[in-house]
Amino acid sequence: xxxxxxxxxxxxxxxxxxxxxxxxxxxxxxxxxxxxxxxxxxxxxxxxxxxxxxxxxxxxxxxxxxxxxxxxxxxxxxxxxxxxxxxxxxxxxxxxxxxxxxxxxxxxxxxxxxxxxxxxxxxxxxxxxxxxxxxxxxxxxxxxxxxxxxxxxxxxxxxxxxxxxxxxxxxxxxxxxxxxxxxxxxxxxxxxxxxxxxxxxxxxxxxxxxxxxxxxxxxxx
Amino acid sequence: xxxxxxxxxxxxxxxxxxxxxxxxxxxxxxxxxxxxxxxxxxxxxxxxxxxxxxxxxxxxxxxxxxxxxxxxxxxxxxxxxxxxxxxxxx
Numbered sequence: 001x002x003x004x005x006x007x008x009x010x011x012x013x014x015x016x017x018x019x020x021x022x023x024x025x026x027x028x029x030x031x032x033x034x035x036x037x038x039x040x041x042x043x044x045x046x047x048x049x050x051x052x053x054x055x056x057x058x059x060x061x062x063x064x065x066x067x068x069x070x071x072x073x074x075x076x077x078x079x080x081x082x083x084x085x086x087x088x089x090x091x092x093x094x095x096x097x098x099x100x101x102x103x104x105x106x107x108x109x110x111x112x113x114x115x116x117x118x119x120x121x122x123x124x125x126x127x128x129x130x131x132x133x134x135x136x137x138x139x140x141x142x143x144x145x146x147x148x149x150x151x152x153x154x155x156x157x158x159x160x161x162x163x164x165x166x167x168x169x170x171x172x173x174x175x176x177x178x179x180x181x182x183x184x185x186x187x188x189x190x191x192x193x194x195x196x197x198x199x200x201x202x203x204x205x206x207x208x209x210x211x212x213x214x215x216x217x218x219x220x221x
Numbered sequence: 222x223x224x225x226x227x228x229x230x231x232x233x234x235x236x237x238x239x240x241x242x243x244x245x246x247x248x249x250x251x252x253x254x255x256x257x258x259x260x261x262x263x264x265x266x267x268x269x270x271x272x273x274x275x276x277x278x279x280x281x282x283x284x285x286x287x288x289x290x291x292x293x294x295x296x297x298x299x300x301x302x303x304x305x306x307x308x309x310x311x
Contacts (some may be wrong), residue, residue: 082293084295201243204239208274216274
């Protein structure tokens, strides 16, 4: 099979990083989660596909959810998720562990999602993003009237997120929805922390304008 | 005619609600927004709305039964079956 071409806009994450095995040095017993991850990385880098699946499989659900949120289409998210894993497998030899494996994998995912969104935008009849994929059911612990309010707000948020340009959507999804630090989100998005913050603030302003203060304040209690 | 500077403060405050909630404003800027929001119903409400927005968006997180498809490693496995199982550079 022909390997996909490398993304010129996004250099292979971690290409100049310190070896992942260095991380394990602080835990000589090799019992910590980091050491486990480092040993899986080393085995995957040596060509052990099983180790790669174990390593990446730990993040698969979360990564798939991220793709659902960025793409809003389950079938496309499934397709892109497979591509992300293939690219990670093919690029893992270049991973040096300066960032966490999770950050590295997420960066590939965001790049691939952006690539898919660009392809979608070039299609004559653009498929609009599915808002259903951008929100989740409300907690069963809520009372029915509260649940209805929250559910309505989630729908509105889903619509507003779907309308955002991809770069702004990625910023708010990584930072607010995923709860990543600004540094992690910036690394994954491939921008400076200042740029990430700027995108985040713009995204929030747009979402606030789309949803409306009334709905936010009412549902927010 | 309005109070000098009031319109500027309002526009500036509306643009910086997210910065305020995020803790990204320097103390002087924070005091400027605080001072304005005390007398401005829109900005006071805007601050509450922005806090509620961040809280609500954070609430979208969670897996809630969403699982990655079983096919997620299919291309990796196919690449292996095709004879290029080793990662590049391994």
